[in-house]
Amino acid sequence: MGKMAAAVSSMATLATEPGEDAFRKLFRFYRQSRPGSADLGGVIDFSAARGPRPGAIKVVRSQLNVSSVSEHDACRAGLQPVSKWQAYGLEGYPGFIFIPNPFLPGYQWHWVKQCLKLYSQKPNVCNLDKHMTKEETQNLWEQSKELLRCKEVNKRKPRSLLEKLRWVTLGYHYNWDSKKYSADHYTPFPSDLAFLSEQVAAACGFQGFRAEAGILNYYRLDSTLGIHVDRSELDHSKPLLSFSFGQSAIFLLGGLKRDEAPTAMFMHSGDIMVMSGFSRLLNHAVPRVLPHPGGEGLPHCLETSLPAVLPKDSLIEPCSVEDWQVCASYLKTARVNMTIRQVLAPDQAFPLDPVEETKGDITTDGSCHLDDQRSQVKRARLSPDS
Template identity: 85%
Template sequence: MGKMAAAVASLATLAAEPREDAFRKLFRFYRQSRRGTADLGAVIDFSTAHEAPGPRPGVPKVVRFHLNVASVTEQEACRAGLKPVSQWRAYGLEGYPGFIFIPNPFLPGCQRHWIKQCLKLYSQKPNVCNLDKHMPKEEAQSPWEQSKEFLRSKEVNKRRPRTLLERLRWVTLGYHYNWDSKKYSADHYTPFPSDLAFLSEQVAAACGFQGFRAEAGILNYYRLDSTLGIHVDRSELDHSKPLLSFSFGQSAIFLLGGLKRDEAPTAMFMHSGDIMVMSGFSRLLNHAVPRVLPHPDGECLPRCLETPLPAVLPTNSLLEPCSLEDWQVCAAYLNTARVNMTVRQVLAPGQDFPLEETKRLPMEETKRDITASGLCHLDEQSNPVKRAMLNPDS
């Protein structure tokens, strides 16, 4: 407990120092943090929140969030690979109204379907991805097909060039998000995946958001050296609807701050299968991912991913079998990576995009790398140019 208190006190001192805003100071601190040290003593772990003895000084109090159990039937939850809502645990944080955290509510083995969808199906054309900037569309047609044999190989040469799947950083679904204008539009629209829409709508309903429509998704693919810069998700035209975030693979640290960057953020772990919902006041707060944490036992998967999908799925299930060969590719990828899906409703019922946002943008505008935005992007610490962008004072 002494180490915990010391960690919280040192973070408070760090955030209060002048020159740099409090959020960026803690972002830099956690980006350089190490597992097994006091560095992570102030990070909230919702997976063990029910075992926690009580609130910690300097850390927001974790409170139970009461889900709308009657809004999702057991059959509907099972269709999406989720436990009955009555078996979920959900939490909020004092001082962050509208923030909801649901530690892994997936049925055993069912995360594998969503991981395979992110890596194999959602990454395909016509969905737009960061690879479009670097190669012709036909070459980036299916990162999975061009990568699977390399990833499945047992003799992985760490010096070999990264496969297309390992170079994937983001994919957009539904309404496309333009990283330069920071706006959504109907240009480059692709049909939103029906299985992901159903999953998102069940989670939203369980949290009290009936009528939520999944219209846009951004998939972020993280390596161990990736970060997600400090940003606010304000580009959706309807902010009354929640933002849903699904995590798979290696754990990461998530920072949730305030309306301004001079407010010190709260740190929490995101483990595989965890779901976050940002709504109401928390919908427009600064947030970031400064660190993906390598597994303490080396290159291996979180324990919750060791269980395979059931051999026989319910007849109405949206989940599809995952072959041993496909899972070998997924597992090889996730040994040193994580995937995050964020799902949003962009428009209010009956709303349309403003006229200027429906004009078709030149193709080159949509091909620019996400890193050009300087606001919400996956960064890699191994790149000194990108490090300088994130840390101009170093």
């Protein structure tokens, strides 16, 4: 307990030192932290249902709208009945809701497979499009599955295209240079993901939420997500929904300015975060993906397979042993995060922009992109302004 208190005190000192902003100091602290040490003593773990600690922000229970989502609709999306969800908030962060893994046992398999096998396909735009032709990135899954299966036997195999994937956009495409969405670059939003998002939003009190854009981030163990604010959506009254799968990570939620020290929390596989109201436009970042405590392995919740028989009207699709073998091999050293947004208010249209976008804009890296140590030199050469 003394080491934990010392770690919290050390972080508080870091956050108040002059010079570099408080958020970036703690970002660097957690980026260099040592798993299993006192470095992570100040990180909130909602799944452990821990109470408030000295010097830590108080965790409070959040109320959900249980009657807004039927058990049948929750099950169709692979979720437990809302009455069984645990939801938490943080004092000082109104509108922030954290829901530790509300998925039915085994049902995360569907969403992992969709992220890797389906959502990564064309016509969706991804980071690889900047350096490769559409034909070369047409089906990343088919090009990668044999390499990923062989990883179990020979870890010296080169990285597959899926392992080089950093982001994919769904629906309205986000332009990383202009920081704007565009109606000119639109791909059909997946119906299963839209339904999942609508159920979660309704349970959190946001009836009528429309999933119009999604950014999928694919993290390796050395990846980070820089400090940023998601303000590009034209309607900020709707929440931002975040779904995590795979290895755990540290999420930092800060204030309106970077001189405010952020609060650190773990994101585990299956966890859902909702940022709304005041918390919708706060600075946030992911400084660290945490390796599995026992070496390369999967979180316990991913060891349970999908049921052999699924309900007839379920949106969840079966996952073959072969497909899951590829997914499991990938997730042993990675995590996937989906952030779903409503871009426009009802009856709202995109404003006319006199500046025409260039073709290269749709795949240019931006400052809030995923970053990893291996790509730092190459990225600096390609994107000097990022």
